[in-house]
Amino acid sequence: MALLDRVGTARRAPGTPREEQPVRPGRPGRSRRTRSLMSRHERRERRWGHEGGTGAEPPRASRSLLVALLLASATVTTLDLATGEDSPLDPVRGVLADTMGPAQGAATAVVRPFTAIGGWFESNGSLRDEVATLEAENSALRSELNTSAYDRNRLAEYDGLTSVAADLGYSLVPSRVVGVGPAQSFSSTVTIDAGTDAGVQPDMTVVNNDGLVGRVLSAGRSTATVLLLVDPEATVGARVGDSMEMGFLSGRGVIGDEGRLDLELVDDSSVPARADSVVTWGSDGGAPYLAGIPIGRVTKVYSSLRETAQRAVIDPYVDFGALDLVGVVVPTGTRSDRGIIGADGEIAGGGR
Amino acid sequence: MSAVRGVVAAVAVALALVLQVSVFGPLAWEGVVPNLCLLVVVAGALTRGPQFAMVLGFGAGLLLDLAPPADHVAGRWALALLLVGYLVGRVRPESRPTATTVVATVAGASFVGTSVFALSGVLLSDPVVGVGETLSVLAVSLVWDVLLTPFVLPPLMALFRRLEPAHAL
Secondary structure (H helix, E strand, C coil): CHHHHHHHHHHHCCCCCCCCCCCCCCHHHHHHHHHHHHHHHHHHHHHHCCCCCCCCCCHHHHHHHHHHHHHHHHHHHHHHHHCCCCCCCHHHHHHHHHHHHHHHHHHHHHHHHHHHHHHHHCCHHHHHHHHHHHHHHHHHHHHHHHHCHHHHHHHHHHHHHHHHHHHHHEEEEEEEEEEECCHHHCCCEEEECCCHHHCCCCCCEEEECCEEEEEEEEECCCCEEEEECCCCCCEEEEEECCCCEEEEEEECCCCCCCCCEEEEECCCCCCCCCCCEEEEECCHHHCCCCEEEEEEEEEEEEEECCCCEEEEEEEECCCHHHCCEEEEEEECCCCCCCCEECCCCCEECCCC | CCHHHHHHHHHHHHHHHHHHHHHCCCCCECCECCCHHHHHHHHHHHHHCHHHHHHHHHHHHHHHHHCCCCCCCCCHHHHHHHHHHHHHHHHCCCCCCCHHHHHHHHHHHHHHHHHHHHHHHHHHCCCCCCHHHHHHHHHHHHHHHHHHHHHHHHHHHHHHHHCCHHHHC
């Protein structure tokens, strides 16, 4: 017994009790073991529960909350998916568009001077290179124009006609991109700072000075969501400008330098040439896409024997990675909170 | 959950969404921006545990699903961020997490969040995206999230830690 006591005191002496060792039958040993078990249990409780110390919660509570929230998200998904066009979530979307939209606009306005800083650091050399390339391109284009004076004249006449026709119908509401949807959501959408107050309605065409950008999906009071052309779900009726060949254009969901579009041609007998331009063929009543808006140029053509169709890869004119100023095509005479650009370039109205 | 904590969390999530959509929009790399909402959820989970993080993740996800530039079926980000909150809350270390732990957790959370979102898209056949494209988005967003971790996580975790019940009111 004396030996046991000595062992016990010797063990206690270092201060930290060793729990793993099987303890000999004896009162001090057993009590220590139960204490250590209790403390381990407490620690586990604390780990799963709240850290607050006001009593650990059992893991069951968090599991039932998990199930409840999982069911809630499934319900939201089902509601949105099953009801289709007039989703019960649309009012919530509208409220969020009216609150988060202006916030996005304000944030972009604050940040815009800083994002422009990148342009200052372009070196003299790279600017010179750019000027040289542009001059070369310019002279090439000019010579092309000069060699086809007849074509140019004819084209000018047609252009006059089309601008008169355009004069009859449509104007542009200028607006800026204030928010870009993340690629993590796998859909290419942006927010613009013009909404129903500016005369923007769903299913209107959106363009910029390079060509077709996309169409309006939904419009809040002061902002609207635009589905970009490069979104995999956006399909546009398009024709090859040089052969009037028709086809359907769809995006690949990639923004940036590799943002390409696929043109599925209806007729597989005529092969479009490289650098042929592609324009929209327009929808009934001009919604969602107007006719004759430039989209891009042909870079590659694949023909698939199995599907008996041709697929052309289109390089869009619009740089979707750097969208800023865009215009929404509205019928002339639309009431708007800002100046509307007419077909002749004149700015009409304007509450600003 | 106290009212103060709820309000602070809501403000943090709304701010994260605006920054993610407007400020990082021009800086996007291949269209991918850092998922700040996910970082907020991870911070909440690391400091306050699974219950708070699940509610936070659900709310943040719902906001991502419904606020302007979003076009997908609602509830998909809610599901993804809810699971992220739950998992991070379950595996969080007992003591104050070290820098390495936080970075590793963010990397895991980013992977899980984006994958769950992509898989829910496959199940609902919402967008038609190829596997290669999905993987590249996954990788880029993981890199973005880890890069932003040292700037975003410490202040957020300090904020959530200050809102412990003992200090809350």
